[in-house]
Amino acid sequence: MPDNPLIDLDRYSKSSKVLRVTAYVLRFITNCRNSNNKVAGPPITEEIDFAKLKLINCIQREVFSAEIKALLGKKAIPHWPKLRNLDPFLDDKGLLRIRGRLEFFNLNYDTKHPVIIPKGQFAKLLIRSQHRFLKHAGVDTVISSLRSNFWIIVMRRLAKTVIKECLSCCWHDSKPCSQPVAPLPKERVRSSPPFDVTGLDYADYPSKKCCVLLFTSGVVRAVHLELTESLSLPDCLLAIRFVARRSLPSVKYSDNAKTCNCYV
Structure with a gap:
């Protein structure tokens, strides 16, 4: 894998846009290699899925390069105690996943073995996208929804940060302006029939x-x-x-x- 990242994630605020841009970049590479059979038009679902796979693969190999090298050599993971406790493994697509204890449970593969996402800009984009998709849900709801596909390192801390930075949530949760209440007129408080x-x-x-x-x-x-x-x-x-x-x-x-x- 190249040392430079595939996409500069700091330039984007939505994960959907990052995946579309990544899909266009990968299409450009494919069209350059196959000039006789070029693809045009907006990205299709297969291209978006491949872009997500390629982007996650690049991010994992950038952050967990030593761990992936150890797993490929069938050796113990050298550091990252949190990652070691997750009992990670590499699937057939080269993604780092959690082995977990739900191997024989009646769930889909992504839920039983969620993809490990390191903390960073891409993790924030995923959390922000899920937060908006769930109509600005709270921290626990966003975490529960994301863990059906991804296991983000320190997800709760990142989710709190993302939701705290959400302008819509800030407007909704802000306290109204409270004007000091004036005293009641003396006729209202004095004893009278x-x-x-x-x-x-x-x-x-x-x-x-x-x-x-x-x-x-x-x-x-x-x-x-x-x-x-x-x-x-x-x-x-x-x-x-x-x-x-x-x-x-x-x-x-x-x-x-x-x-x-x-x-x-």
Whole structure:
């Protein structure tokens, strides 16, 4: 394998774009070798899969060169204790996979033996792509979904970093601007009889052809309702007869409605 990487991963923010670019690079190499049978058009699924295989192979041989050389020579892995604990092996395509304990379980090959991905830019791209595919899911959901195909070294740490850098998640999880709450008016907190501080407003029911004038006490939150036939001034004055039962308030609150202003 060449010492230089196949693709500069730091230039991309999506794994899908990296795979398409890799597929075009590999197609260019193939067309140069077979000038009589050139391939054109967008990459097909087989080209994308081959690009993923080639890219992972390059990344593994760049990071785990000593381990792969030891496995090819049927020797013990020299270092990387975390990788040694995974009991890795090379499959028929040259990819480094986990042997695991699910050899005889009824699962597909990728789930039983996920591909080992070293920590780095490609691992972040995979996590970011899966995070977006799962509609900005959390860390545990992203890890569980990715481990059906890949075993990324220190995946949880990378997943936390990627999700923390996600702008959509930052906007969604951000706290709203909290304006300091002003103190209540003195009329609302001083001791007074019910309806001594009163607010009133209309509730309109057009389908029933009637209205309700609502009186609420500003201190004890008591409510008094008066049924009216309309929003007119005479009907409002008739509804204000509630003072005969609740006594005349000393403080009245209302909106700017003309009918209610007559009372205030």
